Amino acid sequence: MEEVDVLRQARELLASVTLAEYLASQPPRTVVSVTAADPLSQVLRRFASTRLVAAPCFADEARTRFLGFLDLMDVVVAVVDAARHQGPATPTARCSISSSGSSGTLRHHAATVARQLAERPVSAVRATANDAQLVYQAQLGNTLLEVVREGFVHPVDDLACHRLAVFQPSGSEEEGKDVVMGGGSGVLGPMTAADGVGLQVTHIVSQSDMLRFLHKHQAQLGSTLLGSTLQQLGLQGKRVLCVPADLAVIDALAGMVDARVPAVAVIDSEESGRLVGNLSISDLRGLQPSHFEQLGEPVGDFLRDGGWREGARWQGASLLGGVAVKFGIKSPESLPHEPPLAVCRLDSTFGEVLALLAGRHLHRLFVVDGEGRPVGVVSLTDILSLLAG
Structure with missing residues (x-):
């Protein structure tokens, strides 16, 4: 099939709506930001109360200099690095992490290191990588196709970007006035407002937002695209990092840090390799x-119990069959309905994948073979890259 015919309607849909029009159609959302001087413990409590995994970070209380985004993986990176300095290093992550491959260093030191870091400012745990593009009020006339291409798929410096932050000087109604950038248009930061004027984040648009937009308007994508399989579209998935279910969570997170991936596939055992869950940011x-x-x-x-035991609000991923443990009941007839683990295959259609990702609020789907073993992963970046060209 000709790619241009398959993707033409999707690109026309994205090109028909400007970022300003898209934002006007969305319900208002409060943007939470943090500063480099904020105690990490305070920031984590704020994240927990607002159900966030990331927020824009500024160098000062007046918010005149934007540094980038702080996310929970930054905290994990800091804890893992500090814990490793307390003793022998754990092995570097491979395609599969063995449950017997950890020296126990992380498990022994992580809790103590985390408590120490909690009393330090955010600046002590900032990672060097950023995860957002910047857009100014004057650029809101860009189409969603341009947002996808230049914000998520081909960002400046080829950094992996999952969020787009809309800025304006605080209290200014003149779009994009008195903003100083280094390095050219679309720079990732640091970014400073002139004359000490603060910077206000008015909106954050994520890859998930773009995917939900596509799902909402799927009728305009065309039946050819919706009915095409992943294999036909060339979405055969990237290499998967797998961890056995009996591996310690902290070691699985360390594997994510080393491999620079936002998620790992959880398998029942190294022998059978069947996918039973996933651990992500x-x-x-x-x-x-x-x-x-x-x-x-x-x-x-950890996944079967729903995450943090004392956190009644927390709803984590569940392993297959874990719902009985969650609700404390054994009778199958009494079990509440829980959707099965979301996976796809190479013969899954684009429409099926789109519905799963949007309906379950997921950032990726693992591609499994006929035995349920993970053989690839398809992310939102892969989907948007396909559409952007």
Whole structure:
């Protein structure tokens, strides 16, 4: 099939709506930001209360200099690095992480290190990588196709960007006035407002927002695209990092840090390799310093129990069959309905994948073979890259 024919309607849909029109159609949302001087413990509590995994970070209280985004993985990176300095280093992550491959260093030191870091400012744990593009009020006439292409698929410096932040000087109604950027248009930061004027983040648009937009308007994507399989579209998935369910959570997170991936596939055992769950940054939602005590437990138990035990608000991913443990009941007839683990295959259609990602609020789907073993992963970046060309 000709790619241009398959994707033409999707690109026309994205090109028909400007960013300003899209934002006007969305309900208002409060944007939470943090500063480099804020105590990490305070920031984590704020993240937990607002159900966030990331927020824009500024160098000062007046918010005149934007530094980038702080996310929960930055905290994990800081804890893992500091814990490794306390003793022998753990092995570098491979395509599959063995449950017997950890020296126990992370499990022994992570909780103590996390408590120490909690009393330090955010500047002590900032990672060097950024995860957002900047857009100014004067650029809101850009189409969603341009947003996808230049914001998520081909950002400046080829950094992986999952968010787009809309800025304007605080209290200014003149779009994009008195903003100083280094390095050219669309720079990722640092970015400073002239004359000490603060910077206000008015909106944050994510890859998930773009995917939900596509799903909402799927009738305009065309039946050819919706009915095409992943294999036909060339979306055969990237290499997957797998961890056994009996591996400690902190070791699985360390594997994510080393491999620079936002998620790992959780398999029942190294022998059978069947996918039973996944661990991602989203599963860290609600993370507090005290929770690092629990991260020494097996990742399978962590996911099956729904994450942090004392956090009634927390709703994590569930392993297959874990719903009985969650609700404390054994009778199958009494079990509430829980959707099966979301996966796809190479013969899954684009429409099926789009519905799963949007309906379950997921950032990726693992591609499994006929035995349920993960053989690839398809992310939102892959979907948007396909559409952007």
